[in-house]
Amino acid sequence: MVAGETSGDMLANRLLSGLRPALPDAHMHGIGGPRMAEHGFINDWPMEKLSVRGLFEVLAHYREISGIRKQLREQLLLERPDVFIGVDAPDFNLDLEIQLKRAGIPTMHYISPSIWAWRGGRIKKIAEAVSHMLVVFPFEEEIYRKAGIPVTYVGHPLAQVIPMETxxxxxxxxxxxxxxxxxxxxxxxxxxxxxxxxxxxFIQTAKILCQRDPQLQIVVPMAGDKQRSYYIKLVVDAKLDDVPVLLIDGRSHTAIAAADAVLVASGTASLEVALFKKPMVIAYKMMEASWQILRHMGYQPWIGLPNILAREFLVPEFLQSAARPDAMADALWQQLSDEALQQRLKQRFVDMHHSLLRDTANVSAQAVLQLISAK
Known part of the structure; x- marks a missing residue:
């Protein structure tokens, strides 16, 4: 298995929670994180080596990442595992899966690349790479069936992890x-x-909100020690260390559950916020050169997962130069102040939660076992 970042580690953890009881003695290894390790998964390389985003950022680390993939490929071609599972990280995993599948090793990919959002032509590469696709959104199943790619809708694991009410x-x-x-x-x-x-x-936005409501409390969870240290440096360098923030280690779900509203970077975290039924503002900034390329490549007007699932701008999105602190603060202030809006969003998110709820661990584990038995 290969998972390239924190969200992939969490997704793989759910799959392994269903798979490990069925294969108690299996050797499971590759690249993953601490959640996967809970099920006896062994890391051959640190997951952080793959946790790079943005076109130019990836290019800066290309040689190292490419070297890891080459070593892993050679190892797996010798080992000939019963199955290889790529968890997200399509730029790393799909090329590896193509080579393994050609060598007769069954390949599974867990979580479809967002071909419905951009780079739809990747469906041809996916067909070449995967023996079976696991998808986490209901609308994805039809896309793969039309392309003749074996597929299973497993629901989104977060829909099981996060309770309907908190x-x-x-x-x-x-x-x-x-x-x-x-x-x-x-x-x-x-x-x-x-x-x-x-x-x-994001912290400038918090500063504006605190000026409007001095009793407001701001919580910022950090994924790890490196992130915490870097965040502190960034805040000090920007002279924003006077903004009253409760900085916590991990516990992002607790921080979301405690909130009246959330300012969230686009990605899986925005779906977590929706499943907690919280008003949110989605924002994202990246290297300008990467943005100039990526902004022309989308097929739909939304980038946030809650909006993509709703097929409308259910919550505001602010991207790149539009992610101005005053604009984000205004949007959050409206969500904090408008009770009718809060209730409308809550009901939409409840409906969304039900649509994503499946027995993900067991459904995905059964798909893996069937792929192995079909060898």
Whole structure:
């Protein structure tokens, strides 16, 4: 298995929770994170080596990443595993899967690349690369069936992990927050590149909100020690260390559960916020050169997963130069102030949660076992 980042580690953890009981003695290894290790998964390389985003950022690390893939490919061609599972990270995994599949090794890819959003031509490469695709959104199944690619809709694992209803008061107690204050949680991203480009604008937004409501409490969870140290450096360099922020290690779900509204970097975290039924503003910034290329490549007007699933701008999105602190603060302020809007969003997110709810661990594990038995 290969998972390239924190969200992939979480997704793979769910699959392994169903697969490990069925294969208690199997040797499971490759590239993954601590959640996968909970099920006896062994890391051959640190997952952080692959956690790079943006066209030019990837180019800067291309030689190292390419070298890891070559070594892994040679190892697997000798080992001939019963199955290879690429978890997201399509730029790394699909090329590897093509070579393994050609050598007769069954390949599975867990989570479809967003071919419905951009680079739809990748469906041909996917057909060459994967023996079976696991998809997490219901509308994806038809896309793969039309292309003749074996597919299973497994639901989104987050829909099982996150309860339909959460206890805001208990979450605030855990974090030491005032039960009566308004709380905004800020999620600038788990990748270092996301922190680099999002942190300053996100914390400037928090500063504006705190000026409007001095009792407002801001929570910022960090994915790890490296992220925390880098975040602190960025905030100090931007002279924003006077903004009253509760910086916590991990516990992002607790931070979301405690919030009245969330400012979140686009990605899987935005879906987590939706499943917690919280109002949110989605924003994203990246290297300008990468943005100038990527902004012309989309097929639809939305980038946030909640909006893509809703097929409308259910929550505001602010990208690149539009991600101005004043604009983001205004959007969050409206969500904090408008109870009718809060209730409308909550009901839409409840419906979304039900649509994504499946027994993901067992459905995905059964698909893996069937692929292995069909060898």
């Amino acid at each position: 206890d805001m008061a208990a979450a605030r107690d855990e974090l030491g927050l005032d039960k009566n204050a308004r709380v905004v949680t800020i999620l600038p991203g788990s990748r270092m590149s996301e922190l680099k480009y999002n942190t300053e604008a």
